[in-house]
Amino acid sequence: MPEIRGCNIPDDVYYWPEKHVWCRPEADGTVTVGVTDVAQDLAHKIISAMPKGEGRPAKRGRSLGTVESSKWVGPVTCPVDGRVVEANPLMTSDPGVINRDPYGEGWFVRIEPDDWAAAAGELVTGDEGVAAYEAFLASEGIECGEAA
Amino acid sequence: MSSETLRVIDFGRVSPLRSQTLWHAIAHGVSPGDPPTLSLMETDSPYVSIGFHRRLDEVDREECQRSGIPIYRRMVGGGPVYVDDGQLLFQITLPVAETSPVRSRAVRALLEPAVDTFRAVGIDAVLEDGGDVVVGDRKVCGHGAGQIEQAVVMVGNLITKFDHHTAARIMAVPDELARAELEELMRRYVVATPIDRKTFAAALMHSYTSALGLEAAGGALNDEEERILEDLDAQFVEDEWLSGSTRPPPSTWQVKVKAGVVLAHATSGGSTACVGLASGRIIRVRLTDPALNGTAPHWEKAVNGLSPAQGIEVLNGAGLARLSKLFEDIDAVTST
Numbered sequence: 001m002p003e004i005r006g007c008n009i010p011d012d013v014y015y016w017p018e019k020h021v022w023c024r025p026e027a028d029g030t031v032t033v034g035v036t037d038v039a040q041d042l043a044h045k046i047i048s049a050m051p052k053g054e055g056r057p058a059k060r061g062r063s064l065g066t067v068e069s070s071k072w073v074g075p076v077t078c079p080v081d082g083r084v085v086e087a088n089p090l091m092t093s094d095p096g097v098i099n100r101d102p103y104g105e106g107w108f109v110r111i112e113p114d115d116w117a118a119a120a121g122e123l124v125t126g127d128e129g130v131a132a133y134e135a136f137l138a139s140e141g142i143e144c145g146e147a148a
Numbered sequence: 149m150s151s152e153t154l155r156v157i158d159f160g161r162v163s164p165l166r167s168q169t170l171w172h173a174i175a176h177g178v179s180p181g182d183p184p185t186l187s188l189m190e191t192d193s194p195y196v197s198i199g200f201h202r203r204l205d206e207v208d209r210e211e212c213q214r215s216g217i218p219i220y221r222r223m224v225g226g227g228p229v230y231v232d233d234g235q236l237l238f239q240i241t242l243p244v245a246e247t248s249p250v251r252s253r254a255v256r257a258l259l260e261p262a263v264d265t266f267r268a269v270g271i272d273a274v275l276e277d278g279g280d281v282v283v284g285d286r287k288v289c290g291h292g293a294g295q296i297e298q299a300v301v302m303v304g305n306l307i308t309k310f311d312h313h314t315a316a317r318i319m320a321v322p323d324e325l326a327r328a329e330l331e332e333l334m335r336r337y338v339v340a341t342p343i344d345r346k347t348f349a350a351a352l353m354h355s356y357t358s359a360l361g362l363e364a365a366g367g368a369l370n371d372e373e374e375r376i377l378e379d380l381d382a383q384f385v386e387d388e389w390l391s392g393s394t395r396p397p398p399s400t401w402q403v404k405v406k407a408g409v410v411l412a413h414a415t416s417g418g419s420t421a422c423v424g425l426a427s428g429r430i431i432r433v434r435l436t437d438p439a440l441n442g443t444a445p446h447w448e449k450a451v452n453g454l455s456p457a458q459g460i461e462v463l464n465g466a467g468l469a470r471l472s473k474l475f476e477d478i479d480a481v482t483s484t
Contacts, residue, residue, distance in 0.1 A: 031297060037469075042249055042250050042251055043251050044251065044252055047201075048201040048393075049394060050200075050201055050393060050395070064203070066200065066294075068199075068200070068201045068225045069225075069251065070225070070251070070252060070255065070279055071199075071224070071225035071226040071255070071279065071291065071292045071293055072225050072251045072254075072255060072293045072294055073199070073200045073201060073224050073225040073292075073293075073294035073295070074251070074294055074295040075295055080429075092394065092395045119285065124442060140249055140251070142249055146250055
């Protein structure tokens, strides 16, 4: 997994770097969404997470739910239009999983996208995606490990 | 900072509902490039404010209803808090792009002017690593923060007098012993600073204008914020909004009094342990067990000052397996 400025940035997911969210198209047509290693690092220890529930509309740029760390509540920004088909049950029972495994068990929601092809065009992935994320981190002066 | 001014709005005394919805309306109305806003207000009667992610059953709703104390859910973090007219509430709200993306750094940057304010009026306050504003080891200013739409908001309060008894009374507790212990811990670790309101408000404005490099400018809500305010007034009294979080309760009942200070309560088979912890050490403990003819003052003394893990060793060594099992639950609280 590529490590950029101390952050894990895998090249096999799609990113919206400015919002620190990733998504991955699944074989069943749904899209799994989560926050990046950068986001969990910036937040530090996540003590609570509240994703939107099944059936709720998902609108690109709007909140898909919230996470709390150190009395801070912040949104998880939706990267793709569609409908939430599943919220990760671990978000309520073990929100710290976001810190431990942001691209794996710490996924946030699964979305049935309205038009994945169109949505993917607004995201970045692969080597180009990693480079774009790196450029954004550099422009913001963000490095992982600073918040601890 | 895109703007050259800090909009300052002092709303004065307002209703409990408005003491929450006014600043939420400001946050919802923020667009990139807008000037930051420093807002202040006091509630004209008591209420309870509960953090966005917190379970409503952390509050004793029956007691609140009996006492005519409404409960409102805010959109920023932290636990349930009792608010009355002995507190001056203040908020700094600014576009998200104007703050550090490192959340701990953003909160610190927005809290430090509040600490400077206390110091400017003669209170020797500091910002603890845990994030609380303290004098010595006592909290003098609560806070919460978050991103609401395009805004970052940090809320805090000047506590000119604090009703510890009612603050403990509005909390849902496993038994009255826990309530009494909670009140004692609050008295020990939360302290009022009786500063003149006008003096503090002026110093607060000076601190934030200096920290942000801006000129203060008096202001009022604009038409858009007024419209949002009406919507929020309706939203905040809806049962669905108040119900909020469905996160499961923790396995061991616990309340955080300030950063690093927790009251935890465990029970099993007629035995109870109600333990106050500060920085991982037992500072108050009440044990009851049927086999010890009710209370267990000797063992309370034996474990005082220890970590819960050391307490387990002591109780196990004394053959008090039931109580040591309770301490395993208490230890889990300090480990999370």
